[in-house]
Amino acid sequence: DAEITQSPRHKITETGRQVTLACHQTWNHNNMFWYRQDLGHGLRLIHYSYGVQDTNKGEVSDGYSVSRSNTEDLPLTLESAASSQTSVYFCASSESILVTSYNEQFFGPGTRLTVL
């Protein structure tokens, strides 16, 4: 079955280190998204991609970057981790759709990142 996976599921790092979170989907979806969720809050969009070589900034993109070299993967990089980036990170994907159909997003299990 098609799925979306994230790795690692848990990560502890130190302030100033570069960290990369992986996201891999096997639906062949064009659209991929990264969100962060802080304790007790909803999800906030970090970056998103509508296809290979396409990336866009979301609501809270400062300190994060993404690259899309193939359809299946959208890695999220924290250039220099900060304690304020301690959060749960969710990756999601959706297919490019016709106007008449709906745009369900499929979410991964999340990565819990702690920056000390």
Next chain:
Amino acid sequence: LAKTTQPISMDSYEGQEVNITCSHNNIATNDYITWYQQFPSQGPRFIIQGYKTKVTNEVASLFIPADRKSSTLSLPRVSLSDTAVYYCLVGDMDTGRRALTFGSGTRLQVQP
């Protein structure tokens, strides 16, 4: 994207029907209304989506009045496993692509 307002939390008992109302006064003509469910330590999961009137699937019903300024998610006969956070989202589908804007959601607690 239109802003949504939902109750922060709701309590219910097993077997009862739960209705969660979402306000979206600034909804645009092309906007659809979508609800997601999130269990602890999991990513959100799509529940239902609609544009107007009533939509029903095997999980829930979605009621949308004619003015579309609000919507109500109805969960029939809830069980303990329905304890989760429920998010109401409103967004434009015309482009065929959409990043979602999640609010704080409604935390539903179902008790025995």
